[in-house]
Amino acid sequence: MTSAVKSRKFSSMFDWFDQDQDGQLTQLDFAATAGVFSRAARKDDHTNIRAIHTAFDQWWQLLLEHADTDADGQVSRDEFITVMEDNVTTEAHFEPAVMTIADAVMNAVDTDQDGVLSLEEYVRLYDTLGVEREVSTAAFRLVDRDGDGVISFAEYRAAIVEFYLSTDPDAPGNHLLGPAT
């Protein structure tokens, strides 16, 4: 099912992943993106940094397999939006592709390893991603659904699921990558 809300989300995601901004996604873009997320981890946290790189690489392989129809090793914006809707967000692929990345990132960002994300940890992630503090602080409040001042794994996963699967323009998970578009 195509929806304008999802297409917009995936399109802004494309811009974000296209780290060298040449209008095509390649393995290099994904490696660069994994590198950006890795900077939110503690420098000596080799386990989670490796997990992030592995998870992004798996996602890239999935995109290559299903999206790169002309087999040139590049995925265009249209190919990306189509594959996100038709393959990545299907039940068979969502857990292994998306949630593997989500879990790896959450583990890495939880630098004091207390099992939840504090505002400080969350804002630090978005600092790394170039999102302004005001924006990430507002997003934190939305993702912290029970308002206990921390983001649990469950709240984080709920936001990810919403970001990818919801067609509701007001879903809190839409703010996951910064300002809703």
Ligand SMILES: [Ca+2]
């Ligand atoms: Ca690119």
Ligand SMILES: [Ca+2]
């Ligand atoms: Ca924490």
Ligand SMILES: [Ca+2]
């Ligand atoms: Ca909470």
